[in-house]
Amino acid sequence: MNPRAENRGAAIDLAKVSKAYGNFKALDGVSLRIEPGEFMTLLGPSGSGKTTTLNVIAGFTDVTSGSLLVGEKSVVGVPAHKRNIGVVFQHYALFPHMTVGRNVAYPLALRGIAGAERERRVRQALDMVKMADFSHRFPSELSGGQQQRVALARAIVFDPPLLLMDEPLGALDKKLREWLQLEIKRIHRELGTTFVYVTHDQEEALVLSDRIAVFNRGGIEQIGTGRELYDEPATLFVGKFIGDSTVLRGDAATSGGETAIEISGQKVVTARRLANGGRPVMLLRPEKLALARRGAADEGRNRLAGRIGEAIYLGSGSKYEVDLADGSKAIVRSTLEAQSFAIGDEVDLLFSGSDVKLLADDDQADLTLT
Amino acid sequence: MSALDPTTPSAPKWAGRAWRPFALTLPALLLLAAVIGYPLLTIVLRSLSEPQWGAQNYVWFFGTPVNLTVLQRTFVISAWVTLVCIICAYPYAYLMTAVGPRVRLALVLCVLIPFWVSGVVRTLSWVILLQDSGVINSLLRSAGFDGVRLIRTQTGVVIGMAQVLLPFMILPLYSVMKGIDLRLMRAAQSLGARPSRAFFTIYLPLSLPGVYAGAIIVFILALGFYITPALLGGPRSTMLSTLVQTQVLSLLQWGRGGAMGVVLLVATFVLLALAAPVMRSRYREAGRR
Numbered sequence: 133m134n135p136r137a138e139n140r141g142a143a144i145d146l147a148k149v150s151k152a153y154g155n156f157k158a159l160d161g162v163s164l165r166i167e168p169g170e171f172m173t174l175l176g177p178s179g180s181g182k183t184t185t186l187n188v189i190a191g192f193t194d195v196t197s198g199s200l201l202v203g204e205k206s207v208v209g210v211p212a213h214k215r216n217i218g219v220v221f222q223h224y225a226l227f228p229h230m231t232v233g234r235n236v237a238y239p240l241a242l243r244g245i246a247g248a249e250r251e252r253r254v255r256q257a258l259d260m261v262k263m264a265d266f267s268h269r270f271p272s273e274l275s276g277g278q279q280q281r282v283a284l285a286r287a288i289v290f291d292p293p294l295l296l297m298d299e300p301l302g303a304l305d306k307k308l309r310e311w312l313q314l315e316i317k318r319i320h321r322e323l324g325t326t327f328v329y330v331t332h333d334q335e336e337a338l339v340l341s342d343r344i345a346v347f348n349r350g351g352i353e354q355i356g357t358g359r360e361l362y363d364e365p366a367t368l369f370v371g372k373f374i375g376d377s378t379v380l381r382g383d384a385a386t387s388g389g390e391t392a393i394e395i396s397g398q399k400v401v402t403a404r405r406l407a408n409g410g411r412p413v414m415l416l417r418p419e420k421l422a423l424a425r426r427g428a429a430d431e432g433r434n435r436l437a438g439r440i441g442e443a444i445y446l447g448s449g450s451k452y453e454v455d456l457a458d459g460s461k462a463i464v465r466s467t468l469e470a471q472s473f474a475i476g477d478e479v480d481l482l483f484s485g486s487d488v489k490l491l492a493d494d495d496q497a498d499l500t501l502t
Numbered sequence: 503m504s505a506l507d508p509t510t511p512s513a514p515k516w517a518g519r520a521w522r523p524f525a526l527t528l529p530a531l532l533l534l535a536a537v538i539g540y541p542l543l544t545i546v547l548r549s550l551s552e553p554q555w556g557a558q559n560y561v562w563f564f565g566t567p568v569n570l571t572v573l574q575r576t577f578v579i580s581a582w583v584t585l586v587c588i589i590c591a592y593p594y595a596y597l598m599t600a601v602g603p604r605v606r607l608a609l610v611l612c613v614l615i616p617f618w619v620s621g622v623v624r625t626l627s628w629v630i631l632l633q634d635s636g637v638i639n640s641l642l643r644s645a646g647f648d649g650v651r652l653i654r655t656q657t658g659v660v661i662g663m664a665q666v667l668l669p670f671m672i673l674p675l676y677s678v679m680k681g682i683d684l685r686l687m688r689a690a691q692s693l694g695a696r697p698s699r700a701f702f703t704i705y706l707p708l709s710l711p712g713v714y715a716g717a718i719i720v721f722i723l724a725l726g727f728y729i730t731p732a733l734l735g736g737p738r739s740t741m742l743s744t745l746v747q748t749q750v751l752s753l754l755q756w757g758r759g760g761a762m763g764v765v766l767l768v769a770t771f772v773l774l775a776l777a778a779p780v781m782r783s784r785y786r787e788a789g790r791r
Contacts, residue, residue: 190692191692192691192692213696213700219689221685221688223683223685227690227704228708238703239694243694287692
């Protein structure tokens, strides 16, 4: 497709958007600014409000309060069919009584575009998703991945300034999903449209997005790039939702520039301070942890005793679950071929104090239970 | 069995006896042959053999204008009944797909209860409602309107028959409509279709198989209706089944009655054959290829 004007996408501005169903608040004061042409992913567990936010932007759901601007114009109260926003659904939602070509032509027909121009644009959209040869097929004759590509073509054929995608790859198998993720990235690059993508899959969010908004319980926990969310999670929920993490709890004492936490009799020292002075938890990323056989000398690092509870070979390395004395679990990723441990091995967990994130304890964040 | 078919040693035991499942349909087939096949054959034979062999009964049928008028009227009334049923059943069936399970049960019961009441009783209750001094006319008069003539008119027959046949339209419509993914309507709206446009371009075409199925059932049942037109209708709304009854039971003209039945049967087949290409849903066809 021809290189289109940069930043032809619409900006989206949600300010203090709330949506209540009776006493249940599906959205509780959500504020989110999405830049023109940005790929923004709304990430969160089911029931966190991410799909409600998408439905609010699409016009399928009314807001209870708050303002919503698309392309700097308020769309509160504007029905879905007047918003000119492309939507791709998890369940494809292709019209079963129409061929692929007629499905893609549908939004053009509604806009009074006919004849050669319609043909050309249908062709162009199907080319973009590599489905041009399937124009005369019916949706029932296509695989799930093919159907979703047609649905994507149908959602972009009328050149909407904004494309919403609601877990579009949720029903597909892993290999296909990974390939389509790259296809979606490519299409986003070629179109320059604003994309808003809903998923509960944090890996998918990291692969696709410019920025990610992490949703929890009807609100946004943190907005940032994947790297920001992984390296500097603002809340324990974000830390646990993005990537693997080890969470350690203990009694904390801050003195000088250091915080010391006592975990089952062993003291862990970090270079960080807890800002709000609440009960802190320590969060550690798996690649920041090292394992050593019990008693092996490595001074100057924090050290916690544990036992290998699970050893998983991943090809590119190994992943270990280490049971610590206080009953918590540490997750360690090791790429060292020389170093391998078996279940039951007594080990020491080694890490540097500067790699520890100190976060306010948040009982809601118990993702390990779900 | 492997001895019979050495190329597929893993074929299940019954593979050589594929007729077995069909054997289960045998009782039904025998019953059909006995209660449908045999009488039908008898009627065809008698229409050609009474009082003597030949086509005299068919010559009589097509040579008597009143027969042709009644045949035509039978088809017209049935078409009206079908239309009234579609108009009444469509929103009702849609409502059944849209409500919760409890209300749906109530709606299903409302459809099924008339099935449990004999057709004669139901028709008689229509007589009470529709007659010149009946409920509808009393209400109209007390409201200051002129009474309308409903009983012994074609309108009265259509109303009564449509009520009796309504469930045969609602149930197939419902079974098709409940399979329609309502999320498609949301998709259509996101693509720019206002709700009415989405209905006519998406929902209606997808529900047509149910309309066709219900229409065929209602139309065919209506063609053979006897009691309702006999009780609610007058001489100007006689349907073919009443003529058949007169010929067979009053005049003992089995040949002529048989010929009428055969003509009705053939006419129905011809009509269905003509309608079939329209009703064949193209996307299902394509799916099967």
